[in-house]
Amino acid sequence: MDRNQSHRQLAAMKQSLFDQGYLDEQFIQLEELQDDANPHFAEEIVTLYFRDSSRFISNLDQAMERNPLDFGKLDSIMHQFKGSSSSIGAQKVKAECTLFREYCAAENAEGCMRSFQQLKKEYAVLRKKLETYFQLAK
Amino acid sequence: MTIAGDVFRLNLPQVLDDSPSCSQDFHVLAVDDSHVDRKVIERLLKISSCKVTVVDSGTRALQYLGLDGEQNSIGFNSAKVNLIMTDYSMPGMTGYELLKKIKQESSMFREIPVVIMSSENILTRIDRCLEEGAEEFLLKPVKLSDVKRLTDFIMKGETKGKEKRSHKRRRSDDQSSSPSTLPLSKSHPSLSPSSLSSKRSRLQADFD
Numbered sequence: 001m002d003r004n005q006s007h008r009q010l011a012a013m014k015q016s017l018f019d020q021g022y023l024d025e026q027f028i029q030l031e032e033l034q035d036d037a038n039p040h041f042a043e044e045i046v047t048l049y050f051r052d053s054s055r056f057i058s059n060l061d062q063a064m065e066r067n068p069l070d071f072g073k074l075d076s077i078m079h080q081f082k083g084s085s086s087s088i089g090a091q092k093v094k095a096e097c098t099l100f101r102e103y104c105a106a107e108n109a110e111g112c113m114r115s116f117q118q119l120k121k122e123y124a125v126l127r128k129k130l131e132t133y134f135q136l137a138k
Numbered sequence: 139m140t141i142a143g144d145v146f147r148l149n150l151p152q153v154l155d156d157s158p159s160c161s162q163d164f165h166v167l168a169v170d171d172s173h174v175d176r177k178v179i180e181r182l183l184k185i186s187s188c189k190v191t192v193v194d195s196g197t198r199a200l201q202y203l204g205l206d207g208e209q210n211s212i213g214f215n216s217a218k219v220n221l222i223m224t225d226y227s228m229p230g231m232t233g234y235e236l237l238k239k240i241k242q243e244s245s246m247f248r249e250i251p252v253v254i255m256s257s258e259n260i261l262t263r264i265d266r267c268l269e270e271g272a273e274e275f276l277l278k279p280v281k282l283s284d285v286k287r288l289t290d291f292i293m294k295g296e297t298k299g300k301e302k303r304s305h306k307r308r309r310s311d312d313q314s315s316s317p318s319t320l321p322l323s324k325s326h327p328s329l330s331p332s333s334l335s336s337k338r339s340r341l342q343a344d345f346d
Binding site for chain 1: 257
C-alpha cells in the first residue's frame with residue numbers, strides 16, 4: 001500500500017511539475033537515460049546542476065554589485081546558467097535567464113536587477129521541488 | 139577551470155563497458171566546458187555503444203590528441219578517436235577554433251569528423267562551421283536520437299565523398315529510431331559542391 005501510494009504521489013508530482021511549466025521534455029530525456037546499472041542518472045545530473053547553479057548565482061551576485069554593471073560578464077555567466085538549465089529541462093529558470101540576457105543586451109541595469117531577483121526565486125522553487133521529487137523517488 | 143576527476147575520463151579498450159552491445163571500437167572525444175553537459179553527452183554516447191573520453195576545453199582536446207605541439211608523454215592517446223563532438227561556446231578556445239585547428243592539420247587527424255553542439259540556432263554560425271568542415275551541427279540540448287543518428291552514419295563510413303543531406307529537427311518529438319532525411323530547403327549560392335569536402339547538413343530555419 002505504502003509503495004503504491006508513494007508511486008502515485010511521485011507520478012502526480014511529476015505531472016504537476018510539467019503542467020506548471022517548471023520542467024520540459026528534456027527532463028524526461030534524462031530519465032530515459034536511466035537503466036538498472038544507472039538508476040539515478042537524472043538525480044546525479046540535477047545534483048550537478050544545483051552545484052553549478054550555486055556557483056553561477058554567487059558569481060552573478062558579485063557581478064551585480066559592480067557599479068557600473070559589466071553587462072558582458074553578466075551575459076557570459078548567464079549564458080552558462082541558461083545552458084545547464086536547458087540541459088536538465090528547467091524551463092522556467094531557462095526563461096528567466098533569457099530575459100536577463102535581453103536586459104543585458106539592452107544594457108538595462110534595472111531590468112537586470114529585477115530579472116535576477118525573479119530568477120533566484122524561480123531557481124529556489126525549482127530546487128525545492130526537485131529535491132522533494134527525488135526524495136519521493138527513493 | 140579544471141576538475142581533476144572530470145578532465146580525463148578514459149575508457150581503455152580492456153575496461154568492461156556497461157552497454158551490452160558494445161561490439162564497436164568507436165571512440166568519441168567529447169569537449170564541453172559545462173559539467174552538466176559533459177556528463178549528459180558521456181551518457182548519451184555510452185548508451186549508443188561508444189567509448190567516450192570527455193575533456194573540458196579545446197586545449198585539453200588538442201593535448202589529448204597530441205596536437206598541441208608539446209612532447210606528449212601520454213601513451214594511451216594512441217587510442218584512435220573516431221569522432222569529436224565539441225561545444226561551440228567555450229572560454230579560451232571555442233569549438234569553432236578547435237574545429238579549424240583540426241581541419242588545418244596536415245596529418246590524418248584532419249580526417250576525424252567534428253560535430254559542433256550549440257544552444258544557439260544562428261545560421262551564420264552554422265554555415266561557418268559547416269564551411270570549415272564540421273560534419274554536423276547539433277542544437278542543444280542534444281538528444282539520444284541525435285547521437286544515435288550521428289554515430290550510426292559515421293560508423294557506416296558515410297562521411298567521406300557522399301552528398302548526404304539531412305535536417306536536424308528543431309522539435310524533439312521524434313519517436314522513431316530511424317533517421318529522417320529531408321531535402322535541403324535552400325541552397326547556399328556561394329558554395330559550389332566541389333568545394334565541400336564533407337557532408338552538409340542544414341538546420342531547419344525556424345522563423346516561426
